[in-house]
Amino acid sequence: NAGVTQTPKFRVLKTGQSMTLLCAQDMNHEYMYWYRQDPGMGLRLIHYSVGEGTTAKGEVPDGYNVSRLKKQNFLLGLESAAPSQTSVYFCASSDSGQPNQPQHFGDGTRLSIL
Amino acid sequence: KQEVTQIPAALSVPEGENLVLNCSFTDSAIYNLQWFRQDPGKGLTSLLLIQSSQREQTSGRLNASLDKSSGRSTLYIAASQPGDSATYLCAVYSGGGADGLTFGKGTHLIIQP
Numbered sequence: 001n002a003g004v005t006q007t008p009k010f011r012v013l014k015t016g017q018s019m020t021l022l023c024a025q026d027m028n029h030e031y032m033y034w035y036r037q038d039p040g041m042g043l044r045l046i047h048y049s050v051g052e053g054t055t056a057k058g059e060v061p062d063g064y065n066v067s068r069l070k071k072q073n074f075l076l077g078l079e080s081a082a083p084s085q086t087s088v089y090f091c092a093s094s095d096s097g098q099p100n101q102p103q104h105f106g107d108g109t110r111l112s113i114l
Numbered sequence: 115k116q117e118v119t120q121i122p123a124a125l126s127v128p129e130g131e132n133l134v135l136n137c138s139f140t141d142s143a144i145y146n147l148q149w150f151r152q153d154p155g156k157g158l159t160s161l162l163l164i165q166s167s168q169r170e171q172t173s174g175r176l177n178a179s180l181d182k183s184s185g186r187s188t189l190y191i192a193a194s195q196p197g198d199s200a201t202y203l204c205a206v207y208s209g210g211g212a213d214g215l216t217f218g219k220g221t222h223l224i225i226q227p
Contacts, residue, residue: 033214042118043203045214058214090157092214099145099165103207103215107157 002026004106006091012112013081021076021109023091031094032074033058033103034066036087043090049074050097081113116141120204120218128226129196135189135221137204142182148215149178149189150203158203162189194225 004025013019023032034046045058049068063085065077074093078085088110092103117140127133137147146165150158162171162178164187170179177190191198201222205215 035214040219042219043205043215043217048214092158097145099167099207100163102146102148102160102163104160105150105158 004091004093004104006089006106006109008109009107010110012114013078014114015081015083017081018077018079019081019111020078021089021091021111023074023076023093023106024072025074025091025093025104026072027093027095027104028071029093029095029104030071031097032068033092033094034064034074034076035090035092036060037090037108038087046076046089083113085111086113087111116144116206116208116216118204118206118216118218120202120221122221123219124222124224126224126226127194129194131194132190132192133194133223135191135202135204135223137187137189137218139185139187139206139216141208142185144182144206144208146207147178147180147187148205148207149176149187150205152201152203152220154201161202196225196227199223199225 007022033048035043037043047066052071055066067075091106094103095101121136148163149161164180175192180187201220203220204218
């Protein structure tokens with residue numbers, strides 16, 4: 001059972017380059033989330049989706065775009081990477097917004113912007 | 115805005131001790147609270163989820179309690195082992211189908227052999 005899979009696991013970009021991070025889940029979950037983790041800041045929500053074709057902004061959305069064209073995939077895009085976007089990015093999914101439903105996390109993508 | 119605080123930020127104890135990690139949150143209107151474990155360079159592993167209507171959850175040597183009215187949760191680890199060394203994260207979900215989890219900054223735990 002793969003759960004939540006993130007690709008790539010590591011990436012180094014130059015300032016101004018663009019890239020897309022892919023999150024795939026095989027649990028048929030409705031809700032998906034993108035977080036970033038920075039030293040001393042904890043995890044913060046970037047964007048989320050409550051179903052196929054929907055997206056919404058989280059706490060720190062600036063500089064990122066997302067798409068949820070298929071239920072199992074949630075893409076995070078950086079159009080013009082900046083050094084401030086150097087971080088570890090985590091994707092998560094949950095079955096619904098019900099109180100008994102935990103969020104399941106992927107292993108993360110470590111992104112460095114030079 | 116919900117804020118989550120974890121105390122202590124770091125803890126080092128000898129193997130075999132029982133220990134308590136603390137988590138507090140500012141807004142008691144939560145749906146659930148999750149405790150996670152994170153090993154260095156790894157993702158998050160869910161340990162326990164406590165719904166807002168529950169007082170505690172247990173899994174093996176782990177016991178998590180929730181006092182929603184006072185905005186507090188504790189994670190109790192019994193008979194600690196070196197393999198328990200990791201960062202433990204507390205996160206609350208305020209529901210509404212939106213907004214994701216609000217995380218604390220974690221407690222870095224070292225169990226000395």
